[in-house]
Amino acid sequence: MFYPNITKLNEKYRQFHYYLYNLTENYSIHFEIYPLSLNISYLLIYQFDTKPNLNSIYQNWILFCPSNLTIDDIYLHFINNSQTLNHHSIIYGIRELTTIDINEYCLNEKNFYPNSSMINQPRKFLSNYGVRLYKSACLYLDANNNWKSDGLIVGPLTNHYQTQCFSTYL
Numbered sequence: 001m002f003y004p005n006i007t008k009l010n011e012k013y014r015q016f017h018y019y020l021y022n023l024t025e026n027y028s029i030h031f032e033i034y035p036l037s038l039n040i041s042y043l044l045i046y047q048f049d050t051k052p053n054l055n056s057i058y059q060n061w062i063l064f065c066p067s068n069l070t071i072d073d074i075y076l077h078f079i080n081n082s083q084t085l086n087h088h089s090i091i092y093g094i095r096e097l098t099t100i101d102i103n104e105y106c107l108n109e110k111n112f113y114p115n116s117s118m119i120n121q122p123r124k125f126l127s128n129y130g131v132r133l134y135k136s137a138c139l140y141l142d143a144n145n146n147w148k149s150d151g152l153i154v155g156p157l158t159n160h161y162q163t164q165c166f167s168t169y170l
Helices: 099-107 116-120
Strands: 017-022 028-035 042-048 060-064 075-079 089-096 129-136 152-154 165-167
Touching: 017 129, 028 042, 028 089, 042 075, 060 075, 089 129
Parallel strands: none
Antiparallel strands: 017 089, 028 075, 028 129, 042 060, 042 089, 152 165
């Protein structure tokens, strides 16, 4: 896990804090955001192999509201290995939401679709956060003693201690 230096990142107003993660093989991706202030909400965006396009209607947007915190006070997002197949990297961005955004989208439980004022206005973060990104895979040993993942999908209950696997074979 790492904690970005918010003071350094806040030297310039930014729309998102972007991070690049290289993908290998057929792995699932697990995002964990550790807010140091539990009343802070975030917008997570991601795109495979290229920087996210903020004006795209096909964007991968994830809204993290305080009601989404786990019992361990973590925001989680899971991307299974069928979605990462044939990709080489993932670029994700994190943005802290304003009080107005939190009231509109989190407290009122309004359907979320970011508007241009929400994403195009550069902002500074008000609170530190931690990020952990890890990968997992389901593998089997074939008749030639080679590890293979074809026909296996990583499940959403995967965590640091165990991997949930599903087979597409009968």
